[in-house]
Every structure is written in C-alpha cells, then in structure tokens.
Amino acid sequence: MPAHLTNYLVMLPILAWIVWRRVSRQFGRQPIQRKRMIFRIVVFSILGGVLALSGLHKIELAEGLLGGALTGGAIGLLGLRLTRFEADPAKGDCYVPNSWIGALLTVLVLGRLAWRMMVLWPQLQHASTAASDPMTGYSGQPMGYASSPLTMLVLGLYVGYYIVYFTGLLIHHRRFQRTHPVTTAA
Secondary structure, three states, X not given: OOHHHHHHHHHHHHHHHHHHHHHHOOOOOEEOOHHHHHHHHHHHHHHHXXXXXXXXXXXXXXXXXXXXXXXXXXHHHHHHHOOEEEEEOOOEEEEEOOHHHHHHHHHHHHHHHHXXXXXXXXXXXXXXXXXXXXXXXXXXXXXXXXXXXXXHHHXXXXXXXXXXXXXXXXXXXXXXXXXXXXXXXX
C-alpha cells in the first residue's frame, strides 16, 4: 500500500469520530460548562485571527471571512433566541440548542471542505508524482485549499456563529443563575 494512502486510512476514522461527536452535541440537553465554553471562545477567536491573516496577501479572502463572520454572528443570535435553558438535578444548569442550526452549519462546513478536497485531489496527485520524479521538478506552489473566498466565508460563518453563541450562552447562564438561585449548580 502506498505511504500517502496509509495517512488517509489513519486520519479518516479520527475525522469521522470528531464529526460524530460534534453532531451528537447538537441534539438534546447539554450541560453548561463555563470553562470549556470560554476555552472555545478563545480558540475560535484565535482561529478567526489566523484566518484573517490570509487576507493580508489576498483581500478577497478577508472579505469572505468577514462576511461569513458577520452572518455567522447574526445566526448565533438567532440560535440563542431558539435555545431553551433548563435546570437538571443531575447535570445542573443545561441548555437545549436548536438542533437544525448547528447541524446545518456542520454539514455546510464539511460539505465545503469535501468539495475543495475533491477539486484539489488531481492537483495533490500531480504534486505527488512531480515530487517523486526529479526530471519533472516540483515548483513548490501552494495547493490553495484555503485560497477560496467561498471557503473563507463558510469558515467565517462557523467561527462567527460559535463565538457569538457561546458568549451569549455564558451571558444568559449568568442571568439564569440570578433568577433561579436555588435550582442552579456551580
């Protein structure tokens, strides 16, 4: 078996597991874990900043990211309005996210990344053969998997949504604790 296919055989089950975990969290009651949410806000903010750096050499990428982040923030506000908050004796304070919004965003991001990989597969194969054949030479040009404004728009949508959504959950949770001091857990 070729070495480059072994990498895919190792990575695909890991990616499938990550996607399954992510999608399974879109359904049912979820406990509010303040530290984990704050960590996610920080990670998504850093990810958005790193993605924005790509706009330094190509303005269309920054425009796509900004448009996606703003749209994602608006969808995050809608998601907050559709989220229910509950107090569970076993789990403590919980929220029930709108499963349609989170699942749709996940499918959109995975679909876009799958499309980009399908489009770039021939380029990856060509680069692999060119790198192994010293006569053809390899120019070292980047493949451009993230050099599409549409891909940046979708990634910005994801980043903007989750920054606004998790921030809103933390704010709403604080209000929920104040109005339900006896039923909330720390």
